[in-house]
Amino acid sequence: MTIAANETRTRRTQEERRAESDRRIVESAIALFAEQGYWKTTLNQVGERAGYTGGLVSSRFGSKENLLKAVVDEIGTVFHERFRADSEGTDTRAMLHRFVGNYLRDVPVRPAVRALYVIMGEALAVVPEANDKIAALSEHTLSVLVGILQEGKENGTVSAHVDPGRTSMTILSMVRGASFDQLLMPDIFVVEDAIESINDFIDRYCGFASDD
Numbered sequence: 001m002t003i004a005a006n007e008t009r010t011r012r013t014q015e016e017r018r019a020e021s022d023r024r025i026v027e028s029a030i031a032l033f034a035e036q037g038y039w040k041t042t043l044n045q046v047g048e049r050a051g052y053t054g055g056l057v058s059s060r061f062g063s064k065e066n067l068l069k070a071v072v073d074e075i076g077t078v079f080h081e082r083f084r085a086d087s088e089g090t091d092t093r094a095m096l097h098r099f100v101g102n103y104l105r106d107v108p109v110r111p112a113v114r115a116l117y118v119i120m121g122e123a124l125a126v127v128p129e130a131n132d133k134i135a136a137l138s139e140h141t142l143s144v145l146v147g148i149l150q151e152g153k154e155n156g157t158v159s160a161h162v163d164p165g166r167t168s169m170t171i172l173s174m175v176r177g178a179s180f181d182q183l184l185m186p187d188i189f190v191v192e193d194a195i196e197s198i199n200d201f202i203d204r205y206c207g208f209a210s211d212d
Contacts, residue, residue, distance in 0.1 A: 024051065027074075030112055030115045031049065031115075032049060034118060043058050068130055071119075072119065075137070078113075079116075082102060087099075087144050092155070093208045096149075099148075101195050104179060104191050107183065107191075116134075117180060142169065145168035145171055149168060159207030162207075167206070
């Protein structure tokens with residue numbers, strides 16, 4: 001192997017190590033934000049959870065605010081991948097039902113989802129740095145729903161009176177409200193009942209025939 005090839009491999013290995021450590025740091029931050037919130041989490045705690053030092057976290061991300069932005073970006077990637085899968089196919093009703101079901105079933109089992117809702121709650125008061133990132137994630141989610149509903153109107157499966165923008169906002173608001181309730185009242189919240197209720201609204205408002 002030539003010297004140039006060795007140097008290229010060394011650089012690639014260094015880049016791979018850096019990417020791996022960044023990934024572990026962000027994943028650790030997500031876990032801690034989900035457990036105790038952004039405000040109570042320190043860079044030292046993130047570093048310790050990831051197996052590094054707080055100094056390394058600070059060196060990589062510069063500040064806690066920048067780490068927060070990286071966390072929201074990663075959460076956005078998780079949601080985007082999920083939404084991409086939800087919007088595959090041609091059955092409008094099935095895609096909307098899949099979106100609702102997957103969204104709500106993910107809440108108790110995926111730290112990224114819980115972290116997002118903790119951050120959203122804190123963003124209203126103590127973490128304004130997250131507002132723009134969360135707004136961008138919301139806009140992407142709405143665009144997915146609008147696309148599904150618009151396609152349904154074009155193929156005749158969604159009623160002509162349905163406004164894709166307003167209806168998408170309503171569906172997202174219902175899902176997010178149910179998600180907060182699930183986090184706040186896990187002992188009494190019945191996720192399948194919530195999914196059924198939201199999907200019943202979708203069926204009735206959009207003009208889908210029920211399975212009954």
